Amino acid sequence: MTVAVAAVGSILAALSSCGGPGGAGGDHKARGDARPGHTKPAADPTRIPDVGDRLQRRIPAESGQVVAVYGADRNSADAEVVLYTKRGKVWERQRSWAAHNGKKGWTTHHHNGDRRSPVGVFTLSDAGGVLPDPGAKLPYTRDPAFAAPHWWAKSHWHDFDYVIAIDYNRVKGTPPNNPARPEGDAKGGSIWLHMDHGSGTSACVSMSKQDMEYLLRVLDPHQHPVVVMGDRADLEA
Template structure:
């Protein structure tokens, strides 16, 4: 674990009932929109297409990302989670992990994924069911399950408070077994389910990488359990990981 990776272990006991209520309000863009009504977009894989081009690749750049967003990737970042949305109004996407060696970026792993059920937006607001386009840091993680590798990775908060409400369809009960907070309208260094929103509630929040349920989300990005476990073991605070996310047209702009 890097020097920034102080581990957190928060297990809800007596207050679990009230914490679950808070989670239902604040988890993944502040509404239970990742629940039973979140289905749009299907689960087709595009992992073979993400970040690939017929033009010769520049190894010093993240594939498929134009100057506008490329310049927002911090110079000290050597881990990028790129989310390639199939289209502006599509819930299907591909997550690719890139790692930097010297000045060159290398494609490490990729997974089929989902994003907001209505697609993407450059001006995200609460309950618009679209994922925000942009570059965001990744500093905190957590979930219902224990940290898959307590000796490495991002600071992790284990808590039953992350559990999806049992009023949701059973296929959604494990959505938040693992989550990685996307630092959109949140306070870094706090658990992912901290409800503080510095830009105000109308801008949405609690946007996470979390486990996939096979269809679109409220605004989060979802990948398989194995994908989440790999990211949790691999993302290193000392390497300043970020997520670059959006539909392909906006990413390339």
């Protein structure tokens, strides 16, 4: 659905986290023992692949959709996004896409301005952007206030044409550009899935327009979607 709102302070919130000049993939490869006679154990289909117990336990039992963001390295801006859907007790891989994350990589203690994406499991509750609703199942807010300022590099002007809010330090059930940060400004905020400009972000995860449209159309609030995100080492810990 489309809700029109005025977003006071939205540009300030966006500037402090997503996009921006100098801010905005790679393939995640399974690792195994290549020695003769040794094979990698079969993956447990009831778990999200390459995610250790620490984060696996944080995926809500009622979740039927997981967007997994596999960062190439703790200090890399390259990532792969994989959509998993639950069928019974089994997680099925649906699609995967190249993506970018924070320009400086990942952190388990994100703070405002560190240019690293936060590692963790977060719900996905709200969406929006400059462009009309493409058929999103999540509540969608179309608002011209999402637009990146034109004093940014031209390559960044369309970053926020589509966004999906990652529920890190924000008020769920409000438009993504709501600037409220319940845990305080120092912990950062306005962490989104948004459109890619070809390089790392300030803290968000970015994907192509086509990929964002697909996610917007399939992520279903009735499936309680979450994002599981981080570099490979932290995800597997």
